[in-house]
Amino acid sequence: MAVEIVVTDLVKRFGDTPALDGITARISGGRLTGIVGPDGAGKTTFMRCLAALMLPSEGTITVCGHDVVTAAGPIHDITGYMPQRFGLYEDLTVMENLKLHAELRGLDVGPGGELFARLLGFTGLAPFAKRMAGALSGGMKQKLGLACALMARPQVLLLDEPSVGVDPVSRQDLWRMVQELVEEGMAVVWSTAYLDEAESCQEVLLLSHGRIVYAGAPGDLTSRLRGRSYLMRDITGNRRLALARGLQLPTVRDGVIQGASVRLVLAEGASAADIKGLADDYGARLVETTPRFEDAFIDLLGGGPGGVSSLAARMPQVPQGAGVMVRCKDLTKRFGDFTATRAISFDVQQGEVLGLLGPNGAGKSTTFKMLCGLIRPSGGIAEVAGLDLRSSPGKVKIQLGYMAQKFSLYGLLSVRQNLDFFAGVYGLKRALRKERVQEMIEVFELESMLDEAPDDIPLGFKQRLALACALMHRPKVLFLDEPTSGVDPITRREFWTHITGLVGKGVTVLVTTHFMDEAEYCDRVALVNRAQLIALDTPDGLKAMAADESLPDPTMEQAFIRLIERQNALEDEKGRAA
């Protein structure tokens, strides 16, 4: 039987809403197939249908000739499936997890457990065999999850967003392992929201709103865009503004900041004359570049948002010349014996965008929460708009807007009630409250979903709503804690358009992010690692800091990894010396 998955007219409904709406596809062995799409496109539902864990509402799926409805058993025998969050028992050790899966599969592990030795070697987990799975890092959990899924010695391997929450180095490792498996003839299906990963797949199924909008090699899709992708290099002046102006041009389909350059994608058949003019204004060189999968993806989904923020247009100008808006000096927070941040100092000028970057648990969120007056510092000074947070936290909170991780909205209130509530919390008077709520509804196009619960609206709208709630009282300083994580590329673009607009009005913005490309939108980046501020510079400055002969022109991601590794090595050495 040929190793292949055949999907015919697959429809999957939850209630009346179709999550998958008529999918027909063929996935074959010996290839790596990427299931790509924005959040809520139906990727996970599709994977679960393939794993025979959900029944199709209509249509058929066969896996190596077995029908998912009638032959779930045989499918489970030949399929390895790694769910999101890896499905590991965190209170079992690495070895116990492996043994469980081996025995469930009825595998002969060899007299001395050779099978385990081989898998532990393959995944590099051998030194951690006795460690509890819960104590592993995200990257190691992911490898263990893969090892468990591989216990099936499967013909089909299904990986549901295996690289979410995993650092770049571990992502590379996993990629290498999966390539080996593909070469052995396995059919590997990898779902992802990362477009750079999709680009490396041999085949992609691009999902949007439960339908396939493209199926085929990613290269074929990007080649359609040949001649439409441009870079403006060596920009003098503000890159964000250059991008915003570019996006307003009718000939431009999409644009992002890419490293030190601005990347622009032309609409089909449009001439490059307009963007040439723009480049000249900024003293930049305009060069044609090879299209990326992301360019094609955005083009296929109807292009990115324009460069004008309707939100910022309504905001009043914050008087310029306020100087330092956020200051922290030797800011320290201890939780018992554990020091979450150690003597962090930086200033942020009015109208600046400062990005806080760092690995998970480095102390970014703690720093943020101290600056917003949510937790008390153990030591040091935190000031916002010239007011000390220790002496007048109430006054400070009126000056700042805070958008928490995961958007902290009230799930049991409707969209309108959330807006009303936040307007009320900031003490807006009745008439003003009505006016502001109405304004936010218009700006963020929330009209059609006012009576729905925040959890039922698309993630992009949820993010807009959270931003609206944080801006209701016209704050001078905006704190955004991972505002774009889990949000699809189009919504991310729209979000940065708003930020650019707000900064233009004199608002000061502090933002944390996991996306390295977003760091390029910041004026300066503060790199936090192991509770300390290890670097504070412009994005280009940070890259220069990390550059050496072997890597003269690092990307932001490479610079990030290098600077952190450098710091860790230095500290470990100090630790050994002591």
Place this chain on the structure above:
Amino acid sequence: MRRLWALVRKESYQILRDPAAMLITFALPPVLLFLFAFAVSLDVKNVHVGVVLESDAPAARSLAAAFAATPYLRVTPVRNRREVESKLVSGELKAFAVIPADFEARLLEGQGRAAIQIIADASNPNTSTFTAAYMQGAFAGWLLSRDGDPAEASAIELKPRFWFNPELQSRRTLVPGAIAVVMTMIGTMLTALVVSREWERGTMEAMLATPATMGELILSKLLPYFLLGGVATAGCAFLAVQVLGVPMVGSFWALMLISAVFLVPALGQGLMISTLSKNQLVATQLAVMSGYLPSFLLSGFVFEIQSMPWFIQKITYIIPARYYVSSLQTVFLAGDVWPLFLRDMASMLAVGAVFFGITRLKSKRRLD
């Protein structure tokens, strides 16, 4: 078979590493048993009552003396009912009896004509019923002793004999009942969490994608907890008999058999909750509401089932702890009464079969 053992081993590791499970199995039973043995007492002894003597006649005095002589009552004699009314309100007295001014006159008219008034504080219905009954008993006894000549009266001596718990120590019935609460905690509370935990952590999804069958998954959850319940029963029995001095008239093996049978509905209920809720918080609430509280309130362990309203009595028939408590009290205090045990065990198995049936129907090898 190999798959089942792999799953059972996994489950056992998890239990051994789960502090909550260890605490409930090994720390909770002694705490609960000691609590019921010493802190809670349903015994009615030395109840404070008032006796209002409105008459100084010899018969009235004699009756007042009879009240005072009752071992269960501690009498405060007064002249005016106002004095005791306030004390009844403040809770100092549980009840009082009024011997009216015309008591002797009526008594002389005929035995049946004499009356006293008993007023009891019914804010605690159990105690008030007991107290009123004791006082009525004392009055009846006094009347009887007056009947005919004293020599004849003393020839008939009324002596109550209490079977099975001759000293009327509530500890002896409460401790076996407490074992039922412990077993409900282990059987229902712990298992209610295990399946929902797997759903929450996403491990169930991984398991469903392996060849393991639903039966294996369910059985692997039951076996370790079954064993744990057995260990806890033996521990409880040891504590009850050796430390708390509760007699064990029946046999140890009968106790173990009954407990094993009780675990069937208890585990079944936990699994059913777990399967239906898929969420640990909801599962805990449901387990407390439908398992833990009924094992306290509706099992006949603390409150007599016979004195409940009829519809609540009907509800107790679906509470497995009801049958378990009845058998437990019997095995500890009365002995091996097999007809009763068999009836109780059959009832427990029937309730268990319903729980398992629902669990089996509701647990699907699919996510939707």
